[in-house]
Amino acid sequence: MKRKKVIILLFVVGLIILVYPHAAKLVNSFLQKQQVDQFQTDLEERSDEEVDALMKKVSACNKEIFYDSSGFRDPFFEDNEEKLNKFKNCLGIDDDEVFAAIEIPKLGEMIPIFLGATEETLEKGIGQIEGSSLPVGGKSNHTVLAGHRGMGTKAMFRNVDELRDGDVFYIHTITGTLTYQVYNQEVIAPDETRPLEIQENRDLATLFTCHPYPTDRERLLIQTERVKEEKE
DSSP states (O other): OHHHHHHHHHHHHHHHHHHHHHHHHHHHHHHHHHHHHHHHHHHHHSOHHHHHHHHHHHHHHHHHHHTOTTOOOOTTTSOOHHHHHHHHHHHOOOTTSEEEEEEEGGGTEEEEEEESOOHHHHHHSEEEOBTBOOSSOOTTEEEEEEOOSOOSSOOTTTTGGGOOTTOEEEEEOSSOEEEEEEEEEEEEOTTOOGGGSOOTTOEEEEEEEEESTTOOSEEEEEEEEEEOOOOO
16 A cells, blocks of 8 residues: 555656646746736836837937947857946836837747846846847847747747748837848857848847757857738
8 A cells, every 4th residue: 555655656746747847838938928918008008208208219229229339249158237237328217127028929939028138137038138229120220139048947049940931020019019030040159240230221130049959159040130010
């Protein structure tokens, strides 16, 4: 009888170990979706005047980024505290606040986007790399969005390598939804920044993560360009 109880206990423990990561991922996906829902609810409560004022600040910040030749550094390699502080001062908002959200239909992901790509930020969601354009779209903008290649019970950018040319994702912003289409995958060294530069008159977004999984020797880029949004 005692042996039978031990076997049952071991079976239950093994089942928990097997099921827990999957259950935890579902829970974390649900919580991230709730953050996005709250972000969208908060937007609905903002007046047109508040949104216009924030967008003027965003445009000024992006113009400053366009003319700043100092570029940015790899968020997985070293901190960008100086540039992060410039963002805070430029926009006058807290970097803990959800700024946008990324929806990747092919991967079934809906993840909040935060300003800055500090380790603290990347544990919560996707970080907009300091020195790249703020994710609001527009000509001569290039936003670079960093995410971990999975964090145990959080998928993040674990499966972005499955995105192929022609696939799309959406960035939900303070003024609407932007559609970006994949046109290339590229693997670069951590100190390489050329593919991340702003290109005049193009509206680009790059997903940025470590490669090959689960190492961080190189960086995987999913390069995309904005396409015309379909009318609802």
